[in-house]
Amino acid sequence: MKRLTLRLGLLLVGFNLAVGLLTFFWTPHDPGAMIGGRLSPPSWTHWAGTDRLGRDFLSQVMVGARIALLVGAGATLLGGAVGISLGVLAAYARRGLDDAFAAALDILIAFPTLLLAMLVVAASETASLGTAILAIGLAMSAIIARLARILTKRVLAQDYVTAARCSGLSWARLTRTHVLPNILPTLAVALAAQFGLAVIAEASLSYLGLGAPPPNASWGTLLQQAQSTVHRAPIGVILPGLALVSLVLGINFLADGLRDLLDPEREGAE
Amino acid sequence: MSLFRLEGVDYAYPDGAQVLHGISFALEEGENLGILGESGSGKSTLLRLLLGLDRPDAGSVEADGSPLDLRDRARMKAHRRFVQPVFQDPYGSLDPRMRIGRALAEPIAALGLPLDPHTEVPRVLAAVGLPEDSARRSPRAFSGGQRQRIAIARALIARPRVLLADEPVSALDLSTRVRIIELLAALGRELTLVMVSHDVAVVAALCSRMIVLEQGRIVEAGPVRRILEAPQHPYTRRLLASLPRMPAPERTTS
């Protein structure tokens, strides 16, 4: 059962990744070219029909996979790097500083990710892939920092850390040899789950009109544009919707599988 | 010259609770010292001061003839070679994700000691009675008693002059406990032991002098035999009287 979810996750994410990579070299049509009739139904030339400006819809959805993965991965990398660094540093800080940091994180986390992201996008001149990554990544970093801080504190309370300090390990070396190896497995699972949330957040931002404009259209943008014509061309909602669900579900399955793989209890079991 | 000399040491937690009041004593070479105290006596704090992990609010901690200064890197580096700890919980004292060989060699690299890990790791493993191939395993492969041996081996690798043990056997089973005490007793003939414990029997087995701590104060200090036979302070008397004892063995008739 556990293996099944892991495999299904690999399959779904792998498929999205393959499609995303493929769009760098080939799409059925140029996703930005207005080449067909407006809102034409699926046909042999346009497998998923065209949008209201006559652009090939399948090509756009395929590019959407690239955008979703790019923003998701970028935000996760940013959120992970910033969050883990801040969290570990806070755990080392003196009591007053650490308390202040914890309170700041709690306030930051109280803001919904989307609201925070909207503020970042609003503060920058134009909406682009970069602002989406920055916005979602920063919101994520607060959540990751809080987790990293707690995990680090737990490791620092262990006797083996005290023993290491009594052996003259510098803080930098202690972090590298004891803290990171013991907190990263748990953080990896959390980051995988956050990846899924980042993909959703990106789609939501785009849906609200704060994502990158076409031809780099994200699934959220496609959904928003197809909304008004849902009765005439339901495929405009169904296809990006399915794509979004398949990717997020796949990532969540992967995160679950990862959790089981990295569980130290399981390692110890006979 | 004393190995450790404490003069009027006070310590309070950041919240203001006073843990140690005017602690003074000296530790001499070859004179194993027991620090007897129950929970809340301040013995763990005292241990952290001796290890140079915290500094006292008042008074001085002198080791190997010179005062400890936590900001003086060279001084602390020398102190790390001078004293090494062994802790109570054999499951918390080894990093679950680090192989034994690497954990044992850690102090050599961190302190930049002129020692070769390839000869030193087998040396300390042999000293604690573990096979050489233990170095390749991870902590998971070892029982509580074996882990405690590994923790002792790690403490020995820097060739310290003082071994500070914090309740080293109280988490172990009876038969394992006896064997670890034997190991510590053997080590105690080559270096100086400081045993922090709530267990009078363990202190009596390993130490020649002892200090009795009650709520952060030394209430009694002296040779272990003298204190066992004629405790002076009411607290010591109460501790000794409440010790559960084995029923007297039957006299053999033969």
Place this chain on the structure above:
Amino acid sequence: MSLLEVRDLKIRAGARRLVHGVGFSLGAGERLGLVGESGSGKSLIAMSLVGLLAPGLRAEGSVKLDGREVVGRPERDLTPLRGSLAAVVFQDPRAALDPLMRIGAQMAAPIRRRARREGLSLDARALKAEMIAALERVAISEPERILAAFPHEVSGGQRQRVAIAMALSCRPRLLIADEPTTALDVATQAEILDLLDRRIREEGLALLFISHDLPVVARIADRVVVMRRGEAVEEGPTARVFARPEHDYTRGLIAAARRLEQALEGGS
């Protein structure tokens, strides 16, 4: 008829056997010590007696409490047995006390339950009087203050006294004590052992005392069962087992305990 009759008790976790066919019995007013090192299965046995095994563990064989079978009984049949027939005191009294509830509120529940069982109804004043009496029986000097306190506001020894008071307030006939003094200081341990000793004698309770600490068991139990890796290797009167152990394992344990004490006598 025995109060507790254990026959061929086996406990397994999946395919792994943790306890292999242990049997013993305990009559009213008797005190049995269950001795063993970690992994001997002694605590598992204690939990299985009141049907409190962790999920994933299964008991087989027979455990009869006052003639009623416990093994295989559904949870709702067991609840009335716990407390009224057998009560448990654990090593860590925090396990028995809710950290977010005042001690008084927690003590009230078992006392009300017992009153209901006996067909009485207690008003607030009678309830409080009962609680204070229960705390006085475990030698707590300021019962009013303790009732108003949260568990973390009292010392470890007092918490264990409260746990014992709660266990006894249901007026059980068997008290199961699982390492009740292991987490305590030596002086507090001696006080709690004295207290258990007195309460058991005065209320005519049977005691099952689980411990790894031989001197403590010798102090409180009349009979002992020595456990090793899920098997009972020796059983007999405490005085006989400690003086003339028959099984090699018991001999080793007792020799080890005596060696630890040797230093106190002046030998080395």
